[in-house]
Amino acid sequence: xxxxxxxxxxxxxxxxxxxxxxxxxxxxxxxxxxxxxxxxxxxxxxxxxxxxxxxxxxxxxxxxxxxxxxxxxxxxxxxxxxxxxxxxxxxxxxxxxxxxxxxxxx
Amino acid sequence: xxxxxxxxxxxxxxxxxxxxxxxxxxxxxxxxxxxxxxxxxxxxxxxxxxxxxxxxxxxxxxxxxxxxxxxxxxxxxxxxxxxxxxxxxxxxxxxxxxxxxxxxxxxxxxxxxxxxxxxxxxxxxxxxxxxx
Numbered sequence: 001x002x003x004x005x006x007x008x009x010x011x012x013x014x015x016x017x018x019x020x021x022x023x024x025x026x027x028x029x030x031x032x033x034x035x036x037x038x039x040x041x042x043x044x045x046x047x048x049x050x051x052x053x054x055x056x057x058x059x060x061x062x063x064x065x066x067x068x069x070x071x072x073x074x075x076x077x078x079x080x081x082x083x084x085x086x087x088x089x090x091x092x093x094x095x096x097x098x099x100x101x102x103x104x105x106x
Numbered sequence: 107x108x109x110x111x112x113x114x115x116x117x118x119x120x121x122x123x124x125x126x127x128x129x130x131x132x133x134x135x136x137x138x139x140x141x142x143x144x145x146x147x148x149x150x151x152x153x154x155x156x157x158x159x160x161x162x163x164x165x166x167x168x169x170x171x172x173x174x175x176x177x178x179x180x181x182x183x184x185x186x187x188x189x190x191x192x193x194x195x196x197x198x199x200x201x202x203x204x205x206x207x208x209x210x211x212x213x214x215x216x217x218x219x220x221x222x223x224x225x226x227x228x229x230x231x232x233x234x235x236x237x238x
Contacts, residue, residue, distance in 0.1 A: 024128075025157045058200045058204040093207050093210045
């Protein structure tokens with residue numbers, strides 16, 4: 001099970017999306033629809049808060065990459081915050097750590 | 107790797123059952139004494155193979171069989187599905203991600219060209235482990 005919520009930071013013009021739970025092939029279709037809808041026509045940088053994301057596989061990584069392409073079409077960037085080490089490892093293996101901005105800010 | 111025990115799981119070729127295989131793999135890995143990082147690696151890799159197996163041949167209704175061979179120092183899992191064409195696997199963008207993940211996190215990955223489209227993953231703890 002995964003959860004997905006959208007919030008906008010009050011002190012910055014970034015759109016913050018919070019992703020939690022497990023994103024696998026079963027959750028992928030709904031996650032794709034919600035995420036792409038959230039970032040379509042967005043005119044701000046997007047922050048993905050992954051503090052409570054416990055699992056993601058290549059299908060989820062592919063969706064994140066699709067979202068990044070959409071955000072970049074509007075000359076903005078996607079920041080990914082608070083990845084667990086086990087998930088950050090997947091970003092490094094697949095080279096996605098170079099595509100996104102990974103942050104561990106507190 | 108000499109086999110000591112074998113656990114076989116057959117699941118319908120549907121995404122809803124991948125989590126069951128993931129739980130089984132992590133439970134066995136925990137029992138074998140793998141550390142938490144290795145257990146996470148094994149969970150991810152079993153899922154990645156199932157993702158590919160299911161998403162690249164959605165027209166095939168035969169179940170997917172996972173055969174876990176517990177050995178003295180780790181385990182092997184053979185994932186197979188009749189009629190699966192190996193050449194169709196790991197060709198998409200996410201498939202390439204999956205293959206990179208498998209080859210990095212597992213000790214050995216073998217794609218067989220048999221009729222069952224078997225994929226073999228193996229990982230060792232680096233030490234001999236008892237089986238309860």
